[in-house]
Amino acid sequence: MNILENQILYQCEYCKKSFITKQGAKNHEEKYCYxxxxxKRKWLEKVKSCEHEWETKLSPMAGEEHLLEPDYDYCIHCSVTEMELRKLLNA
Ligand SMILES: [Zn+2]
Ligand SMILES: [Zn+2]
Known part of the structure; x- marks a missing residue:
């Protein structure tokens, strides 16, 4: 976290967004900064310790927008998708 000189502002060290409070900047860095x-690290920890419960995500069919078809499976707790999990396990 950077502290800007001559100003009471805190800056995200990753995306350089400024915040009035230290807590705001910290919160942003830990939760919201893309x-x-x-x-990501926190999410990975959550994924690893999660007892996944799968739900199928439905998406509109191409050309048949009123029809839904199964798209992919995701965990309702940590929101990892099956594909992401497979990648994580192979990493
Ligand atoms: Zn940021
Ligand atoms: Zn999960």
Whole structure:
């Protein structure tokens, strides 16, 4: 986390977004920043310790928007998809 000089502002060290409070910047870095490695790391920990429960995501069929077809399976707890999990296990 960077502290900007001459200003009472805190800056995300990943995407350079500024915040008025330190807590706001910290919160952003840990949860919301798309450039920060922290949310991903936390999510990975969650995925590893999760007892997955699968649900099938339905998506509209191409050309038949009113019809739904099974798209992919995802975990209702950690929201990992089957494909992502397979990749993680092979990594
Ligand atoms: Zn950020
Ligand atoms: Zn899960």
């Amino acid at each position: 450039l920060s490695p922290i949310p």
